[in-house]
Amino acid sequence: MSVGLLAxxxxxxxxxxxxxxxxxxxxxQAARAGVKAAGAVIDDAAVTPRYVHGFSADxxxxxxxxxxxxxxxxxxxxxxxxxxLLSAFLPWLITPLLMIGGAYLCYxxxxxxxAAVFPHEAAGHExxxxxxxxxxxxxxxxxxxxxxxxxxxLSAEIMxxxxxxxxxxxxxxxxxxxxxxxxxxxxLVYGGVALIVKADDFGLVxxxxxxxxxxxxxxxxxxxxxxxxxxxxxxxxTAAMIWxxxxxxxxxxxxxxxxxxxxxVEAVAEAAAEAVPGAAGAVHWTVVAAISGVxxxxxxxxxxxxxxxxxAPLVKLFRSKGKLxxxxxx
Numbered sequence: 001m002s003v004g005l006l007a008x009x010x011x012x013x014x015x016x017x018x019x020x021x022x023x024x025x026x027x028x029q030a031a032r033a034g035v036k037a038a039g040a041v042i043d044d045a046a047v048t049p050r051y052v053h054g055f056s057a058d059x060x061x062x063x064x065x066x067x068x069x070x071x072x073x074x075x076x077x078x079x080x081x082x083x084x085l086l087s088a089f090l091p092w093l094i095t096p097l098l099m100i101g102g103a104y105l106c107y108x109x110x111x112x113x114x115a116a117v118f119p120h121e122a123a124g125h126e127x128x129x130x131x132x133x134x135x136x137x138x139x140x141x142x143x144x145x146x147x148x149x150x151x152x153x154l155s156a157e158i159m160x161x162x163x164x165x166x167x168x169x170x171x172x173x174x175x176x177x178x179x180x181x182x183x184x185x186x187x188l189v190y191g192g193v194a195l196i197v198k199a200d201d202f203g204l205v206x207x208x209x210x211x212x213x214x215x216x217x218x219x220x221x222x223x224x225x226x227x228x229x230x231x232x233x234x235x236x237x238t239a240a241m242i243w244x245x246x247x248x249x250x251x252x253x254x255x256x257x258x259x260x261x262x263x264x265v266e267a268v269a270e271a272a273a274e275a276v277p278g279a280a281g282a283v284h285w286t287v288v289a290a291i292s293g294v295x296x297x298x299x300x301x302x303x304x305x306x307x308x309x310x311x312a313p314l315v316k317l318f319r320s321k322g323k324l325x326x327x328x329x330x
Contacts, residue, residue: 049196049230055140060197063144068190070148071155075182078152079159084175087163094164095255101157102248103299107307108150109242110300112234157244158185196233200226243289246296265291 055063086094162181166174203222210216254262269287273280 049193049233055143057198057201059140061194063140064190064194064197066144067147067151068186070144071151071186071190072183074148074152074155075159075186076179079156080175080178080182083159083163083178084171087174088171094160095252098157098160098164098248099252101153101160102245102252102296103303104153105157105241105245106249106296106300107245107303108300109238109245110297111304111307112238113242113297114301114304116238155182157248158182161248196230199229239293242296242300243293244296246294246299247288247292249299250292250295261295 086097159178159182162178163174166177200223203219203226206219207216207223208219210219250261250265253259265288268291269284272287273284276283
């Protein structure tokens with residue numbers, strides 16, 4: 001009996017080792033998949049704070065919480081099952097969907113750049129595309145809905161990029177890794193956003209009630225520096241949006257056999273890296289990102305008139321048709 005018990009304990013230990021190795025493998029693959037989606041994550045973190053701009057301080061965290069909850073629903077309830085179904089039955093569709101999302105990121109980034117350079121023309125364009133809310137409650141609802149819609153696009157990019165980075169394994173393994181990526185990225189992004197939007201409030205308290213001169217000075221620095229930080233974060237988010245979208249499009253074209261652009265980008269990056277051997281990795285990444293950014297900016301600029309003169313009128317038409325039955329019944 002003792003021999004049987006020892007054998008059983010050996011089996012349990014072996015199973016535990018396999019389970020631990022599997023957990024390590026899941027954690028490692030989740031980390032690698034999350035790194036692949038880093039550009040979209042940066043963009044997500046940079047975009048979200050603007051949705052609480054203009055609201056009172058007591059509404060900032062509730063709004064961030066609503067958006068975070070919507071992001072979790074986007075990732076786990078909608079996008080995770082969709083990603084697993086795609087991987088199982090329509091794997092060829094992953095790259096086209098990535099490219100559609102990449103084109104959208106290019107458009108969003110180019111539109112933000114256009115708004116920074118031509119604010120008056122951009123303001124007129126935005127009023128044609130997005131109607132204004134009538135009061136504070138409706139404005140908050142509209143902002144949250146808009147943020148969750150934008151998050152859906154970015155989350156779709158994150159989940160699809162993560163899925164593309166995973167080896168072909170069983171559905172349970174893929175689902176577990178994607179769930180870890182989705183939850184981890186949501187916590188990282190919206191935890192960071194909550195800290196960012198409340199930093200100036202913390203600075204005010206520290207400046208007024210800090211026990212030391214250094215503490216009060218740090219508080220004043222936070223209050224004075226947050227506008228510049230938010231502006232810089234917006235620039236970083238826009239840049240990330242454009243270069244991630246451009247890189248997705250270039251790589252997607254190569255997947256479909258049009259690899260000349262990707263080879264050209266790689267050749268330029270390798271030549272630049274060889275010229276600076278002491279920082280070859282950083283130079284290579286910077287050159288690839290810069291060329292991807294220029295490509296994304298060009299594509300996005302071309303899509304702005306398409307969105308304004310084709311997509312926006314169609315959306316407006318469908319919305320008006322959806323309201324027709326209720327207006328007739330009244």
